[in-house]
Amino acid sequence: MTDAGQSAHFTKNVTAAPENAAQIRREFSSWLSTHLALDPTRASDVVLAVNEALANAAEFAYVDAPAPGAMQVQAHYDDDAAVLTVTVTDEGVWRIGETDHTNPARGRGIPLMRALTDRTVIDSNHAGTTVHLQWDHVDQGCGSRTT
Incomplete structure (x- = not known):
């Protein structure tokens, strides 16, 4: 837990692969429960949204590449604004429009x-994809308070 008035940060850089996305999801979930006081439903929603961004980077960013490239996750909690921002980036090109949507x-x-x-x-864009996810009115604490 960080002191009041301070920010909390989480950063991971890995190869964009499903197993790495799953590992980041677990580590991020642990970080979230340690640093922020979210009720279980909201915490689950945050982790699910981040997981979707990670899954898209792992699945779509490097479809045409000979090997997966990098993906990065950064989470930042701004205590003054009570805002949690999570950014997932990759250096590939998502081609979601060209995937099979018959399923x-x-x-x-x-x-x-x-x-x-x-x-x-x-x-x-041609340099990669950045997904910014943001939540307002997030309490910082030891997990006993709810938002």
């Missing part, structure tokens, strides 16, 4: 991220 279980990640956050911004 009804596919194509729900971006709408899900938008539904679970207060703000979701996705910036994709």
